[in-house]
Amino acid sequence: MDVTDHAFGTDRITVRVAAAGAELHSLRDAAGREHVWPGLPAWPRHAPVLFPIVGRLADDTAWIDGKPYHLTQHGFARDRMFNWVERTGAGCTLVLTDDEDSRHIFPFRFSLTITYRVDGNVLHVGYTLHNPDDHVVLHASLGTHPAFAWPLRPDVAKEDHILEFAHPEPAPVRRLAKGLLLPDLFPSPIEGRELPLSEDLFAADALILDHPASRQVTFRTPDGQGLTMAWHGFRQLGLWMKPGTDFLCIEPWYGFASPVGFSGDFVTKPGLLHIAPGQSWTAAWSVRLEPGLNP
Numbered sequence: 001m002d003v004t005d006h007a008f009g010t011d012r013i014t015v016r017v018a019a020a021g022a023e024l025h026s027l028r029d030a031a032g033r034e035h036v037w038p039g040l041p042a043w044p045r046h047a048p049v050l051f052p053i054v055g056r057l058a059d060d061t062a063w064i065d066g067k068p069y070h071l072t073q074h075g076f077a078r079d080r081m082f083n084w085v086e087r088t089g090a091g092c093t094l095v096l097t098d099d100e101d102s103r104h105i106f107p108f109r110f111s112l113t114i115t116y117r118v119d120g121n122v123l124h125v126g127y128t129l130h131n132p133d134d135h136v137v138l139h140a141s142l143g144t145h146p147a148f149a150w151p152l153r154p155d156v157a158k159e160d161h162i163l164e165f166a167h168p169e170p171a172p173v174r175r176l177a178k179g180l181l182l183p184d185l186f187p188s189p190i191e192g193r194e195l196p197l198s199e200d201l202f203a204a205d206a207l208i209l210d211h212p213a214s215r216q217v218t219f220r221t222p223d224g225q226g227l228t229m230a231w232h233g234f235r236q237l238g239l240w241m242k243p244g245t246d247f248l249c250i251e252p253w254y255g256f257a258s259p260v261g262f263s264g265d266f267v268t269k270p271g272l273l274h275i276a277p278g279q280s281w282t283a284a285w286s287v288r289l290e291p292g293l294n295p
Helices: 100-105
Strands: 005-009 013-018 024-029 061-064 067-070 083-088 091-097 111-119 122-130 138-140 147-149 162-165 194-196 207-209 216-220 226-232 236-240 247-254 273-275 280-289
Touching (some): 005 024, 013 091, 013 111, 013 122, 024 122
Antiparallel strands (some): 005 013, 061 067, 083 091, 122 280, 162 194, 162 216, 207 236
């Protein structure tokens, strides 16, 4: 029998993952507080997997060997059913492989395995993207898009929240226009290691750190309560929220939207992984609920 989702956890956190999109649907602390956006109509997702592209292509089209392929924003993995490989009390593993339908819009073979595991108050999420082809290089991007509840607590104003990076982040940031990457560099709003949060930051869409110095960031209230997200294997970091909603997306990526004006073959698009036949790429992220969110 098909199982639509799987719940697991520890005495400190509980997690629920769906087969649809291999998407994280819930992360609750020991007090029962939910830290993942519930997928309300204003943005009906929780933490989608971005594959085989991150962001948008011009005209939603990938030109490959002179042939157009219709590939919409963030790709198709988030809308596909993954197959369960394993389900235990400590986590689960799911896999998505290419098929006839996927090859109509993305002509490469692939196997994408996603593993969720809990340890104490930490959720670990790992990715293995494998190229099973004997001859053809796999060209793709992969990213994460978890939406965390903002505010973290109802008694703290959204504007009193802070993102605290592991290292100073003085480098300029990138922005989007109609979903495509602008060539301009914009001054970083990060003050040393801290980004004071407000909805105004996202009025012009996502903030993109092209080469972040940090591989860890804490999303917290002034008294230090919050969560810490860490990652490896990914190159970029996107920050996004939809103004008027109550979530903040912290998004490690390998890849980004097509630059404005890019019209070349998809395999020459900046920001892609190029996985040789028979080879694999791995990456991971984790989220730790900081002391104070658990009794």
